[in-house]
Amino acid sequence: MKKTWILFDLDGTLTKSEEGIWNCVRYAAKKLSFPEPDVETLWKFIGPPLLYSFREYCGMTEEQALQAQTAYRERYNTVGLFENRVYPGIRRMLRTLGRQGMKMGIVTGKPEGATRRILEHFDLLKFFETVACATDGHAEKEALIRRAVPDTDACIWMVGDRLFDMEGGCRAGAHTIGVTWGYGSEEELLSAGAERIAHTVDEIADILCPGAPVPEGAFLSMEGPDGSGKGTQLERLTDTLDRYGFDVQLSREPGGSPIGEKIRTILLDPANQEMSDMTEALLYAANRAQHVREVIRPAVAAGKVLLCDRYLDSSVAYQGGGRGLGVDRILEINAPAVDGTLPDVTVYLDIDHREAMKRRFAATQPDRMELAGEGFHAAVENAYHELISRDPRRYVVVNAAGDREKIAEEIAEKVLKRLTEAEA
Ligand code: TYD
Numbered sequence: 001m002k003k004t005w006i007l008f009d010l011d012g013t014l015t016k017s018e019e020g021i022w023n024c025v026r027y028a029a030k031k032l033s034f035p036e037p038d039v040e041t042l043w044k045f046i047g048p049p050l051l052y053s054f055r056e057y058c059g060m061t062e063e064q065a066l067q068a069q070t071a072y073r074e075r076y077n078t079v080g081l082f083e084n085r086v087y088p089g090i091r092r093m094l095r096t097l098g099r100q101g102m103k104m105g106i107v108t109g110k111p112e113g114a115t116r117r118i119l120e121h122f123d124l125l126k127f128f129e130t131v132a133c134a135t136d137g138h139a140e141k142e143a144l145i146r147r148a149v150p151d152t153d154a155c156i157w158m159v160g161d162r163l164f165d166m167e168g169g170c171r172a173g174a175h176t177i178g179v180t181w182g183y184g185s186e187e188e189l190l191s192a193g194a195e196r197i198a199h200t201v202d203e204i205a206d207i208l209c210p211g212a213p214v215p216e217g218a219f220l221s222m223e224g225p226d227g228s229g230k231g232t233q234l235e236r237l238t239d240t241l242d243r244y245g246f247d248v249q250l251s252r253e254p255g256g257s258p259i260g261e262k263i264r265t266i267l268l269d270p271a272n273q274e275m276s277d278m279t280e281a282l283l284y285a286a287n288r289a290q291h292v293r294e295v296i297r298p299a300v301a302a303g304k305v306l307l308c309d310r311y312l313d314s315s316v317a318y319q320g321g322g323r324g325l326g327v328d329r330i331l332e333i334n335a336p337a338v339d340g341t342l343p344d345v346t347v348y349l350d351i352d353h354r355e356a357m358k359r360r361f362a363a364t365q366p367d368r369m370e371l372a373g374e375g376f377h378a379a380v381e382n383a384y385h386e387l388i389s390r391d392p393r394r395y396v397v398v399n400a401a402g403d404r405e406k407i408a409e410e411i412a413e414k415v416l417k418r419l420t421e422a423e424a
Pocket of ligand 1: 319
């Protein structure tokens with residue numbers, strides 16, 4: 001039987017690379033005391049050789065363009081290379097194809113060193129059995145495709161965003177898919193002979209293996225006392241996961257669904273002082289029952305990474321610990337609500353409750369929950385620690401008292417490790 005190979009172009013197909021390219025062009029122009037190119041000019045740098053672009057678009061002499069190229073590479077090879085994003089959903093698409101037994105490869109006009117470093121950085125190399133890159137300035141796609149798959153009997157699909165990918169693919173006898181989220185237009189792709197067009201990442205899998213099951217995504221939650229800096233860290237983690245090509249969906253509790261948002265208003269309203277502790281616990285559980293069924297499970301089944309701002313652990317900590325209803329009682333109340341749906345990973349922002357409250361009150365007006373006294377917040381912290389000691393493997397615990405940037409890096413590293421390991 002013929003083997004099927006799917007070959008992908010890198011820039012503009014799997015990764016979005018303009019940020020790094022632009023920053024390096026700006027750096028080079030500044031180093032040579034040239035004015036910073038505007039965005040329209042920066043776009044032109046994507047595609048053509050650098051020397052040509054510096055001459056044509058910045059008005060440099062041959063010698064100046066050479067110096068600019070050196071400056072560009074100096075920054076690109078250390079920093080610019082990683083100022084790159086994998087398009088959202090790319091990982092899910094690669095996993096879907098991999099599970100169907102498709103062999104995959106990379107065919108790119110980039111040099112091999114940079115290509116491999118990018119693929120390793122984003123932990124994408126594991127998906128590919130062959131990587132064919134430009135050598136000594138030769139970046140002709142037809143030759144690269146033949147080098148990537150020497151087997152002349154194989155069925156090859158070339159997937160790319162520019163005319164070079166389509167033309168090279170046709171000349172090498174491959175089928176072609178043009179993708180419209182990169183640097184070429186649909187018109188360009190079609191006139192270069194694209195056999196099929198993918199307007200979204202998922203359409204690649206639809207074209208190549210229609211009806212193939214989508215691998216499950218993941219459920220993540222973030223927890224911590226009020227004032228632990230959770231808002232900032234959620235934003236940072238969402239951005240990192242998006243940058244790595246996961247399809248991320250952010251949600252929250254209380255809230256998270258239209259019904260849940262209504263429940264949230266009741267729960268956090270400072271006017272509701274007479275709410276009994278049991279009412280409060282049941283409202284949080286009711287909110288969760290809707291959230292699990294309407295939002296969390298469907299997202300994970302669709303291969304997304306659902307990142308939730310607070311979940312079951314908050315009830316255990318706040319109602320079980322803070323309100324004194326007891327850890328086990330809260331778990332019992334919530335059992336039918338969550339119905340076995342627990343996060344794959346929970347990030348816990350570990351901070352002394354006194355320090356956290358100091359930060360919280362310095363920020364904005366406190367809500368009904370935050371107005372509870374110090375004993376309440378101490379009990380919340382204790383209950384969190386008890387939960388972690390009961391099931392330490394679910395948690396990524398980070399010290400939340402330090403520098404925000406360092407905390408974000410630690411969370412990113414640990415969460416990415418868990419998620420990428422689970423892709424195997
Ligand atoms: P929110 O405004 O989302 O605050 P934060 O940014 O600190 O998450 O309010 C959520 C409040 O609700 C917070 O004080 C914790 C509390 N809470 C519970 O008491 N039980 C729960 O089950 C959940 C999900 C939240």
